[in-house]
Amino acid sequence: MSEFLLKPRIRFGEDALGILEQQSARSALLVTDKAMIEFGLADRVTRIWRQRGIAFQIWDDVVADPDIATVVRGMKLMDASYPDLVVALGGGSVIDAAKAVIFALAQMRSATPRGRPCFIAIPTTSGTGSEVTAFSVVKAGVEKLVLVDPSLLPDIAVLDPSLTLSVPPAITADTGMDVLCHALEAYVSRTAxxxxxxxxxxxxxxxxxYLPACWRSGNNQQAREKMHNASCMAGIAFTNASLGITHSLAHALGGIFRIPHGRANALLMAEVVGWNAGEARDTEAARKYARLAQLLGLPADSTHQGVASLLTAIRTLKDEMxxxxxxxxxxxxxADFEQRLPELVNQALRDGCTPGNPRTPDAETLTHLYRQAWTGSQDGPAAQGY
Incomplete structure (x- = not known):
């Protein structure tokens, strides 16, 4: 028996932020970061609360890759004045931090009559899909811990493309490749x-x-809207189907060497796709990759050609940006990479995304994939016949 979870409610398109005017609350907490304050995006939320007479607090010191200490700070702030409404405004790190804080406090307050606050997630990048996933990634030292629980899902996701127009090209590329990785891994997951x-x-x-158009022209609102929708769709897909070893490898790489998550995925994606397709060239994963090539209008007269076309398209997309x-x-x-390679591999083997991969890797396989991704040369997956 399988299951597909449909949550949260999604408001999308131009002026989607207006849904905040419909929310009733006595008190609210805005979880965000310094950039959202500086760019005036946080004010678009708090202005609505001021007009409606809703008391609020702002927690704005969330940083990229939030760690356990960050979550504890948020718990103390939220517990001191427990709100009816929590809004997370920012990228995946902000939304993940809010999820972890709400989840942890809910466990502590399980015996109290006050329930969980209404939780609204408003992404300002098109990448993680965190606004619709039951996942939260929190750092513990150099290791990234993946929390998975249905209660982590927000109640409402707001996809307003106007909030993404100022995202710079490099971050647009990183987050966009994260979307692609989510979709590819969910598509060939064991539980797809x-x-x-x-x-x-x-x-x-x-x-x-639409990703190249967003990268070339950040104020292209149609392209931004389509990428925002793609991020959300990929998020729903992977929260129901799980992910694979591209994410496992990327979590370890990003945690140890502080590489942005989407960029880490982009560095490893083609190597993993080539390995997942397999030498036999007629695996289920290979057939599904070839199906994607067909949908993209790429040469795919055979499974082998389709996989090769998809790999070329992934590399071309990276190069274009x-x-x-x-x-x-x-x-x-x-030397640093080689020294820490065993640590990278051990973390990736233990990662919660690894069991969802269509092929089961061992330490030797992951070591080989890391070394292929080190050079980024196209002869890596070619060793598998691609």
Whole structure:
């Protein structure tokens, strides 16, 4: 028996932020970061609360890759004045931090009569899909811990493309490749279904069509809206189907070497797709990758050709946005990489995303994939026949 969870309610499109005017609350907490304050985006939320007479607090010191200490700070602030409404405004790190705080406090307050506050997630980047996922990533030292629980899902997700217009090209590329990775991994996951496949396929098509336009022209509102929708669709797909070892490898790489998550995924994606397709060239994963190539209008007269076309398209997309070709191109020293390679592999093997991968890797496989991604050369997946 399988299951597909439909939550949260999603408000999308131009002026989607207006849904906040419909929310009743005595008190509210805005979880955000300094950039949202500086750019005036946080004021678009608090202005509505002021007009409606809702008392509020702002927690704005969330940083990229929030750690346990950050979550504890948020718990103390929220517990001191427990709100009816929590709004997370920002990228995946902000939304993940809010999820972790709400979840942890709910466990502590399980015996009290006051219930969980209404939780609204408003992403300002098109990447993590955190606004619709039951996942939260929190750092513990150099390791990224993946929390998974249905209660982490927000009640409402607000997809307002106007909030993404100021995202710079490099972050647009990183987060956009994260969307692609979510869709690709959900599509070939061991627990993929017809429902998740439909969302993943659409997300892949939207990324290849609209991500380059967003990167070239950040104020292209139509392209921004389509990428925002793609991010959300991919998020729904992977929260129901799980992810795979691209994320496992990227979590370890990003945690140890502080590489932005989407960029880490982009550095590893083609190598994992090639390995998942397998030498036999007729695996279920290979057939699904070839199906995506067909949907993208790429050469796919055979499974082998379709996989090869998809790999070329992934590399071309990276190149078009001037992204780093390999891990060595992001400023990591060769000796440091080799020294910490066993640690990277061990973390990736333990990662919660690894069991969802269509092929089961061992330490030798992950070591090989890391070394292929080090150079980013196209002869990596070619060793598998691609």
């Amino acid at each position: 279904s017809d429902f998740t496949d439909a969302l993943a396929e659409k997300a892949v098509q939207l990324v290849f069509r 001037a992204m780093p070709g390999g891990i060595r191109d992001v400023g990591i020293n060769d």
